[in-house]
Amino acid sequence: MEGKRTDQPDPGGSMGQRIFQFLKESGEDEADVRLLSREEEEDQEERQDPLRCKACGNEITEADFGIHRHGRFEHTFDNPAGYTFRLGCFSKAWNCILHGVPTHAFTWFPGFRWRFCSCGRCGLHLGWHYDSGAESFFGLILDNLVRQSQSH
Secondary structure, eight states: OOOOOOSSOOTTOOHHHHHHHHHHHTTOOGGGEEEEOGGGOSOOSOOSSEEEETTTOOEEEEGGGBOOBTTBSEEEEEOTTSOEEEEEEESOOOSEEEEEEEEOTTOSSTTOEEEEEEETTTOOEEEEEEEOSSOEEEEEEGGGEEEGGGOO
């Protein structure tokens, strides 16, 4: 999903907005920080099965947006620092901050560049956004998402 880059965060003062502003002020290139909001979604209908940030309850995606990459939805990967992540692949996500310069370094999905994805409200690391130029998706950390009935 390609979201519209937002130059000025909303004046709500949420943790995600403060992180967005910090990244902008710390020298991140304008093209390297993007705030994705639900308003950018084409479909504004009420979500049937939303998945939320486990830390703050912010709506992030919907179970119906789960997709298969390399033949399956769920993947387990170790990063170069030795941390293990259990990811689910999703075609869409919102209320996220994408940050960092997209890179192929240590990518878990050959042909795709990645950048970090954090909760737009509390800043929790939610996973990564992957982009090949022709297509994109989110690899979200399943342990950092909860179903609506489990959120705060």
